[in-house]
Amino acid sequence: MGQAEFHFLLVGLKWTVILSAAGFAFGGVAGLFVALARTSGFPALERTMAAYIAFFQGTPLLMQLFVVYYGLALIGIRLEAWVSVSIGLTLHASAYLGEIWRGSIEAVPSGQREAAEALSLRYVARMKDVILPQALRISLPATIGFLVQLIKGTSLAAIVGFTELTRAGNIISNQIFEPLTVFGVVGVLYFVICCPLSIIGAQMEKKFAASGR
Amino acid sequence: MRAPEPASAEPIIVMEHVEKWYGTFKALYDINLAVLKGERIVLCGPSGSGKSTLIRCINHLETYEKGEIRVDGVLLGNRTVAIDAVRREVGMVFQQFNLFPHMTILQNCTLAPMRSLGLKKAAAEDRARRLLDRVKVLEQAEKYPAQLSGGQQQRVAIARALCMQPKVMLFDEPTSALDPEMVKEVLDTMIGLAEDGMTMICVTHEMGFARQVADRVIFMAGGAIVEEAPPQEFFTAPSHERTKKFLGEILP
Ligand SMILES: Nc1ncnc2c1ncn2[C@@H]1O[C@H](COP(=O)(O)OP(=O)(O)O)[C@@H](O)[C@H]1O
Ligand SMILES: [Mg+2]
Numbered sequence: 534m535g536q537a538e539f540h541f542l543l544v545g546l547k548w549t550v551i552l553s554a555a556g557f558a559f560g561g562v563a564g565l566f567v568a569l570a571r572t573s574g575f576p577a578l579e580r581t582m583a584a585y586i587a588f589f590q591g592t593p594l595l596m597q598l599f600v601v602y603y604g605l606a607l608i609g610i611r612l613e614a615w616v617s618v619s620i621g622l623t624l625h626a627s628a629y630l631g632e633i634w635r636g637s638i639e640a641v642p643s644g645q646r647e648a649a650e651a652l653s654l655r656y657v658a659r660m661k662d663v664i665l666p667q668a669l670r671i672s673l674p675a676t677i678g679f680l681v682q683l684i685k686g687t688s689l690a691a692i693v694g695f696t697e698l699t700r701a702g703n704i705i706s707n708q709i710f711e712p713l714t715v716f717g718v719v720g721v722l723y724f725v726i727c728c729p730l731s732i733i734g735a736q737m738e739k740k741f742a743a744s745g746r
Numbered sequence: 747m748r749a750p751e752p753a754s755a756e757p758i759i760v761m762e763h764v765e766k767w768y769g770t771f772k773a774l775y776d777i778n779l780a781v782l783k784g785e786r787i788v789l790c791g792p793s794g795s796g797k798s799t800l801i802r803c804i805n806h807l808e809t810y811e812k813g814e815i816r817v818d819g820v821l822l823g824n825r826t827v828a829i830d831a832v833r834r835e836v837g838m839v840f841q842q843f844n845l846f847p848h849m850t851i852l853q854n855c856t857l858a859p860m861r862s863l864g865l866k867k868a869a870a871e872d873r874a875r876r877l878l879d880r881v882k883v884l885e886q887a888e889k890y891p892a893q894l895s896g897g898q899q900q901r902v903a904i905a906r907a908l909c910m911q912p913k914v915m916l917f918d919e920p921t922s923a924l925d926p927e928m929v930k931e932v933l934d935t936m937i938g939l940a941e942d943g944m945t946m947i948c949v950t951h952e953m954g955f956a957r958q959v960a961d962r963v964i965f966m967a968g969g970a971i972v973e974e975a976p977p978q979e980f981f982t983a984p985s986h987e988r989t990k991k992f993l994g995e996i997l998p
Contacts, residue, residue: 644844649846650805650807651807651833653858654862655830655862667846
């Protein structure tokens, strides 16, 4: 495998990172609202969000990407592959992160909410200043775990013809007939991105378990 | 025209025929209580008798199904405006302190005055430092709650509530979660507050505290107010069987 091929893989890697970052960032913002709706205390809203989460957790990511890509095309909205994949990943991430953060919000001791209410803090201040900072800490290991899953999940974008890292590997492999070498390198590239995240997640888990707060 | 009533005879908290259910379980039976400005009330009774439920109704941490509660003239209904107004006037101290663990002691004390009263940071910090000094934990201002002893944390919780400059303070068993050697420092802080004329309702089994500062001791059992009397009378001549039994159990 020559330098040109390796460079092609790096471009694929760049798109993998961009897709993951977009899915995680937009999905994170949307997921925050999913988590807040899920803990809002309004039964109709909570049930709707539970259904939304159940749908995305109960169907394969691949199918979700298909539905967005071909579904939107069917109703006449033609998007570039990377936009369509980003939307699919965003929806997917919003459901998973929403569920992770709902659990973390509920894991904050009820005395915290009561103390905030007794101090006459309204909902926004109560969430922003008291509950969410504590919930975020609780959720960090699971959040990072999901990010790693999401990065690997972007490889499914290859199916709709988007050239991220996995598809770049496929193309190169078909050109130079060295599948083992090429996918070895592809694997190492995924690993280099995901492994540090996993280590950070594990360290944080240990740290919070030790300090108890 | 009627002559204005003397300040001390003016009730700041009025509960009338308040009843509360948790689902099908009735937790409060026909609660009637008027607390005068500057009055110090000790609320006692066996575990599960509804003491926490009663005082948590006053700042709407619990809802109630029947009756009326007025705090400083404001009728506490389900309107957010009224609830916020009441909560600004009523401070609460919890058994488990409930300090915000991710904030320093100083930030714990400045958050609500800045967010709810709109104080500028500098003004909120001045106020917080003054009150932390008053409860003798000023030198801990930059630390986090987990770095403080239980007694210190509870004094911070008192200072945090005082930073809202409340007219009433509610205490829900503030010394029950403390190691014995730290009970006194918290009680002394509460006594100081009482001497400064704060209106207080204290759920506590510290009968020494009740004797020393209470104007009235109220005894609850089974979700109802069974008996109320000034401490002298309450301890020497309780009139109800249940009160006698309770006092026999907790007094040495
Ligand atoms: N959230 C709740 N749900 C159901 N029952 C409750 C709840 N909180 C308190 N209770 C019940 O109400 C009664 C009064 O409780 P509480 O006011 O905490 O008593 P106290 O503070 O005097 O120990 C108890 O029997 C308790 O089990
Ligand atoms: Mg209680």
